[in-house]
Amino acid sequence: MKAEKARRERARAASSKLAAFGEDIDLDEYAHSADELPYQIDASRLPAQTKEQMMQAGIMLDDDSQRSGTIIQMDHSVVHSTATQQGIEVMGTNQALEKYDWLSDYLWKAVAVDSDKYTAHVELGQSNGYFIRALPGSRTVNPVQACLYLARSNLAQHVHNTLIAEEGSALHIIPGCTTAPTGEPGLHLGVSEFYIKRGAQVSFTMIHNWTPEIAVRPRTGIIIEQDGLFLSNYVIMKPVRSLQTYPVARCVGDNAVVRFNSILVAAPGSNMDVGSRVILGAKGARTEIVSRAITTGGDIIARGYIEGNAPEVKGHLECRGLILRGEGMIHAIPELKGTLAGIDLSHEAAVGKIAEEEVEYLMMRGLTGDEATATIVRGFLRVDIEGLPPQLNLELQRAVEASEKDIM
């Protein structure tokens, strides 16, 4: 209780603290509480339009045979949660806190509660979120899907997620964030904390499917122990008013591995400030950060930061941006920091338009100019992802391909 009180004090002190990056969102413009929504035993009975929106964020409700579990939060209510595989736990955060006393010890360990006013509001306001845990040695065959759905107009959705992969476990997660397709404004404040124990593996394949009036401020922290692996694939190809996120992964155990892949597409009016930060703090830890950014008129800041503080660590940062129609802006900011001899950190960054020479090369093979451009864009967005199960890789590629026509 004492710790909880101190935490709330810190949150209160930070309730007006500006974030380090991104435009400031006026929280007073949004409603912060929402009615409790009814629980759905059968998620496939949700309205067709809602399911369609969720489908575009990678959430499948009609056929859950390809999933190890499902959790859906609409506004502030967890309306459905199931776990279909032994050794995998899936439930709402509030339910999990009632069930497990120890869970409160995990909260705000990977993300500081007083990081900024958004984290503070998640702590202080009405919130829920998901709790997903793989018990020691449990390995998901199929991914767990977690959907955060913003239904009420002008709501600030507060979410606090905790994901724990116990020793030797493997967890594949598809979190899909989306909103009712009404075009109404809304704000998503999502805190996600990952704890990847010794020898555990987590893949987190997130497809964001917002609408042009939504502002999004995810706050994510990942702690990876010895021989652990964290693989993040983040895709946002639909318009969003304002998105700022800069997850931080800390490798605290020897030989921990982190990979971040991001695919960002900014339509006119979209404003994205997206990065990945990795602290290689234990011997032999490794990371690779790859981002692909395309603007068709919106603005993208693509950040990347790798810090090496331990012997034999290795990191590579690759940041490539494409300005498709001569409008919009891409600002790539790759950063490396080393504090020891013998570390190996590198980066490459490139921003530009599609080279005419490349388009002409494909046209020489008989493709029209538009077909050639589409082929090059498709290739640009194709990120080879190691460690993802083939079926999940296929789903990700499908999601990317489905959005390609919007880009062209």
Place this chain on the structure above:
Amino acid sequence: MLEIKELSVAVGGRDILHDVNLSIKAGETHVLFGPNGGGKTTLLMAIMGSPKYRVTHGGITFKGKDILGLSVDERARMGIGMSLQRPPVVRGVKARDMVAACVRGRANEETVYALAKKANLVDFMDRDINYGFSGGEIKRSELLQLLAQNPDMALFDEPESGVDLVNIALIGELINELLGKQHPIRDRKHAGFIITHTGHILDYVNARTGYVLLEGRIVCEGDPHEILETIKGKGYEECRRCAI
């Protein structure tokens, strides 16, 4: 098949080709010699229709049709194909995607695999096109794409440059297949036009006519082997003298 009349071409406002005339019939292979910077690539790119290479005078007809108003892809679909000397790297676009673009649904995976095997590029099909390819791999990849495209008129820009002796024989084989050299002359339907700086390719591919292009003008036309012997023995200076 290909008729070029009084062709002049400028690049970036600078005149490169002057009054070029040549004619290549179906089944024939012609060779273009010339020193670096003489305009050889410009001629091929003008035939292919690259917008950077602006025709300022004269004309090009292909299969009896004036093609000057056609775009690169329209010319490709009419049956003109080109193997580039230094093709660009296109990150993310796989060799397999390029071959798929070339066949345009005319061939199945088995056929594509057979072609890749023939070009000794099976292991390259899922790599980004031209990324980290050696000189020989680039040339074989270009020829693989042409095999998939199966053009009636194939243009080759220095297919042997940067290729070792082992690979050059394979390059020769692939060109011969593209040009249908396994068939009797009267049955050959494909035509070829090869730029060569060194002439090595002539050890592997038979050609009917040779030209020497000097400072943007064709200064000599004749038996390609004789021309090559002259160049080897006396250099392009002799061609220059002869032209005067």
